[in-house]
Amino acid sequence: MPSEVSIEFKPETMSKVTEIIARYPDGFQKSALLPVLHLAQKEFGGYLSTEVMDYVAKILNIQPIEVYEVATFYTMFRLKPTGKYVLEICQTGPCCLMGAEAMMSYLEEKLGIKLGETTPDGMFTLLGVECLASCGTAPMMQVGETYCENLSLERLDEIIRRLKKAS
Amino acid sequence: MRLQFYVLSDYNPKLIMTTHILLKDIENDIFSFQEYQLRGGYASVEKALRGMSPDDVIEEVKKSGLRGRGGASFPTGMKWSFLDRKSGKPRYLVCNADESEPGTFKDRYLMEMIPHRLIEGMIVSSYALGSHKSYIYIRGELMWIAKKLEAAIQEAYQHGYLGENILGSGFSMDLYVHLGAGAYICGEETALLESLEGKRGNPRLKPPFSATVGLYGCPTVVNNVESLASVPWIVNNGGEAYSKIGIGRSTGTKLISACGHINNPGVYEIEMGLPVEEFLYSSDYCGGIKDGKALKAVIPGGSSVPILPKELILRTAAGAPRLMSYESLMEGGFETGSMLGSGGFIVMDESTCIVRNTWNFSRFYHHESCGQCSPCREGTGWLEKVLHRLLHGQGKQKDIDLLVDITKKMEGKTICSFGDAAGWPIASAVRHFRREFEAFLTK
Numbered sequence: 207m208p209s210e211v212s213i214e215f216k217p218e219t220m221s222k223v224t225e226i227i228a229r230y231p232d233g234f235q236k237s238a239l240l241p242v243l244h245l246a247q248k249e250f251g252g253y254l255s256t257e258v259m260d261y262v263a264k265i266l267n268i269q270p271i272e273v274y275e276v277a278t279f280y281t282m283f284r285l286k287p288t289g290k291y292v293l294e295i296c297q298t299g300p301c302c303l304m305g306a307e308a309m310m311s312y313l314e315e316k317l318g319i320k321l322g323e324t325t326p327d328g329m330f331t332l333l334g335v336e337c338l339a340s341c342g343t344a345p346m347m348q349v350g351e352t353y354c355e356n357l358s359l360e361r362l363d364e365i366i367r368r369l370k371k372a373s
Numbered sequence: 374m375r376l377q378f379y380v381l382s383d384y385n386p387k388l389i390m391t392t393h394i395l396l397k398d399i400e401n402d403i404f405s406f407q408e409y410q411l412r413g414g415y416a417s418v419e420k421a422l423r424g425m426s427p428d429d430v431i432e433e434v435k436k437s438g439l440r441g442r443g444g445a446s447f448p449t450g451m452k453w454s455f456l457d458r459k460s461g462k463p464r465y466l467v468c469n470a471d472e473s474e475p476g477t478f479k480d481r482y483l484m485e486m487i488p489h490r491l492i493e494g495m496i497v498s499s500y501a502l503g504s505h506k507s508y509i510y511i512r513g514e515l516m517w518i519a520k521k522l523e524a525a526i527q528e529a530y531q532h533g534y535l536g537e538n539i540l541g542s543g544f545s546m547d548l549y550v551h552l553g554a555g556a557y558i559c560g561e562e563t564a565l566l567e568s569l570e571g572k573r574g575n576p577r578l579k580p581p582f583s584a585t586v587g588l589y590g591c592p593t594v595v596n597n598v599e600s601l602a603s604v605p606w607i608v609n610n611g612g613e614a615y616s617k618i619g620i621g622r623s624t625g626t627k628l629i630s631a632c633g634h635i636n637n638p639g640v641y642e643i644e645m646g647l648p649v650e651e652f653l654y655s656s657d658y659c660g661g662i663k664d665g666k667a668l669k670a671v672i673p674g675g676s677s678v679p680i681l682p683k684e685l686i687l688r689t690a691a692g693a694p695r696l697m698s699y700e701s702l703m704e705g706g707f708e709t710g711s712m713l714g715s716g717g718f719i720v721m722d723e724s725t726c727i728v729r730n731t732w733n734f735s736r737f738y739h740h741e742s743c744g745q746c747s748p749c750r751e752g753t754g755w756l757e758k759v760l761h762r763l764l765h766g767q768g769k770q771k772d773i774d775l776l777v778d779i780t781k782k783m784e785g786k787t788i789c790s791f792g793d794a795a796g797w798p799i800a801s802a803v804r805h806f807r808r809e810f811e812a813f814l815t816k
Contacts, residue, residue: 229549231463231506234589239571240554244513272571279573279743280554282513298475299676299733300632300719336557336737337475337676338514341632341717342639351516 213261219245223265235266239276242266243283252292253284281335289324289331291369294348297334300341309345309357310334316366329373330366406528409489417605418534421497422542425608430501434604436612438624443469443560443597444675444715446699450612455584456502457592465593466504467569468495468601470511471553471560474675475737476717479628480598482640484511485518488525494601495548496534497608502594505546510565513554522550557741561789562595564743575745576789599628620646623698627713633720636660649673649695649702650687652718659720666722670805673702674714676734677794679801680727681711707801727809731802732760738795746787752779753795760799763813773810777803 215223223242230237242262243254250258259273266273277283295301295310310332314320317330324331340346343355354365409415421430435450456464468491472480484491491509499507511519526548529535537545551569553559559568563577566588587593603625607615616624623645629652632638637660643652652658653668662668671686672678688695690709695701702713721730739753756779759772780796787793803810 229506229508229547229551231589234570236571237551237569240513240568241552244552244554266571268571275573276571280513280556282555297733298737299730300476302733303633303719303721303725303730335555336740337473339472339478339481339512341476341478341719342630344632344638348514 213250213257215245215249215265219249227266236268236272239266239268239273240280243273243277247283251287253287255285290329290373291349292331292333294333294335294338295321296336296338296340296344296346296348298337300337301344301346304344306345309347309359309362312359312362316362329370406489406525406532409487410532413609414489415493415529415532415534417608418493418496418500419540421500421608422540422544427501427503430497430608433607433612434501437603437607437615438612438619438622439600439603439607439615440623440699441597442599442603442627442716444474444677446713449596449600452584452596453498453502453594455582456594457585458503460585460592462591463505463589464503465588465591466495466499466502466507467565467588467593467595468507468509468598469560469562469565469595470509470515470598471565472515472598472715473512473557473560474677474715474717475734476632476672476719477630477675477715478632479630479640479716481515481518483598483602483628484515484522488518488522489529490602490605491522491598492525492529492548493534494604496529496539496546498594498596498601498604499546499548500542500544504594507546507548508569508588509548509550510553510559510569511550512559513552516552519550519552526550556743557737558743558789558791561791564789565595566593573743575743576791578788618644620696620698621700623700623713627697627716629697629716629718631659631718631720633718634663634666634722634725635720636663643697645696645698646701647697649697652697653687653720659718662720662722664722666724668720669723669725670721670727672711672717672719672721672798673697674712675717676719676737676798678712678714679707679710679797680805681709681801682805685709685805686711707797708804711801727802727806728760728764728813731799732757732764734798735760735795738791742791742795746792748783748786749792749795752783752792755779756795756799763810766813768814770814772814773803773807776800776810 226241227235227238246258246262247254254277259277260270263270263273317325319325319332321332321334340355345357346355431453439449440446470480495507535548556574558564559574561576564574568574583593585592618625626642626644629641629643641658654661668683670680670682672680689704699713703710735757739757742749742753744750759776762768763772777800780800783792783796
């Protein structure tokens with residue numbers, strides 16, 4: 207019970223959830239699942255715990271399993287805590303033609319972690335992701351909602367410096 | 374055609390665009406409703422809702438010869454005419470903005486820089502199809518574009534182009550943006566609908582087709598962003614005028630997103646029929662190969678279409694100049710041709726390792742397979758593994774034929790076309806660059 211009580215959307219998020227559910231016809235509130243999971247992930251620490259997924263199931267009046275199977279299917283939903291900043295480098299063909307692999311090894315070396323890992327201070331998680339529709343500005347990575355494009359080693363240095371400064 | 378240069382923001386590149394139908398006015402960064410309307414925006418809504426019947430609109434789109442711009446190139450007007458209007462159920466229009474095909478980044482810029490073009494297209498198309506609730510399904514990573522679209526949709530509501538009784542016509546509709554969450558397969562029409570219903574993106578078995586059983590079991594049309602954004606011009610100028618642009622059955626203009634080893638990566642709106650050689654080497658477009666290197670190969674329509682070596686991308690096997698059109702790029706079939714696909718034009722110079730590049734794409738398809746059908750789920754995994762061991766000097770003599778064999782066992786044996794699309798790039802790479810694969814065996 208205590209875990210259920212502690213997980214609750216802020217009132218302004220809840221009204222957003224209500225607004226999203228109203229976009230779909232009556233009886234099809236499950237359609238709101240992906241958008242609501244995005245909100246939940248943002249509000250509850252950057253990942254979806256079982257408790258959070260159960261809470262979303264309750265809001266949408268669907269079975270918890272319906273949330274789990276969706277949360278595990280889509281790559282943007284995370285099931286474990288991540289670092290404060292998640293650096294998602296595109297590792298698909300067009301970016302690799304333009305040097306994405308060198309960017310990845312540089313970041314691995316600079317942060318002292320491998321792809322898929324988080325720095326010990328909990329600041330950065332480094333991930334390789336698939337095509338982000340930014341092939342004309344390759345190599346690139348996504349940090350939160352921001353696309354960092356036309357990457358170079360200097361630009362990576364600058365981005366890391368800025369993120370460290372911002373926190 | 375003119376060239377336009379843009380600097381989008383700190384982390385964005387110099388974007389080069391030619392102006393024509395879709396990207397008209399884009400040089401002025403038109404985001405606001407007022408500016409868009411001043412330049413004739415929303416005229417097609419006025420024209421259609423005040424003076425045309427839904428059938429009239431469908432007729433113009435049919436006449437235009439417009440073909441689906443997402444990659445499948447199915448005639449849009451014909452797709453619309455398949456929509457079941459007699460079921461008595463609600464009908465839906467859904468815009469596929471899940472642009473995820475490697476090498477493709479055109480819809481993204483169209484939505485980001487001129488969101489009202491898509492919204493206008495969706496209103497007119499919804500009117501034609503009788504959709505009162507329409508959705509734009511956009512890939513989740515493009516969150517900031519979703520926000521721009523939502524802001525633009527609010528502007529359209531405020532000016533009476535969305536909502537109840539639009540322009541006093543009696544036609545009412547709502548338009549919503551729906552965020553995906555990172556799954557290439559959701560670009561497949563029925564997977565997209567499953568995802569929109571809040572489920573895993575598993576493609577549906579067809580028939581029934583979406584035109585009869587689509588979203589919520591109701592008749593549905595799913596169209597690509599670029600297709601829908603072309604509709605306002607067609608309604609304003611007539612389908613016949615549109616059909617006169619382009620070449621043969623490849624009518625109109627096409628957005629090409631060019632990337633890889635070229636001097637001017639970017640999004641170009643070209644008239645169909647432009648010679649590939651001109652597109653590749655003219656300073657108006659790609660501007661030639663980077664660093665003065667020689668061309669090796671091109672994947673002309675997104676990573677799922679066959680790769681072509683230099684000789685076959687510039688000229689067909691019969692020696693005719695290859696053109697940027699559906700027909701010309703397909704000439705020669707899978708032996709010596711490819712496809713225009715989504716318009717994702719990936720250029721590789723002489724230094725590119727085809728085996729490494731092919732392995733990279735095989736990893737992509739393995740990762741993105743939804744896992745529903747065994748031939749695709751297992752086959753994509755095998756392809757990746759075999760290519761990986763080849764690349765690392767552990768390949769066996771028969772591995773090269775094994776690759777082709779696996780692609781044949783996937784092709785046509787799965788619920789959706791992902792199984793075909795995952796195999797074609799590999800089969801074509803082996804076909805045209807077999808010696809490169811063999812070179813890895815002797816290492």
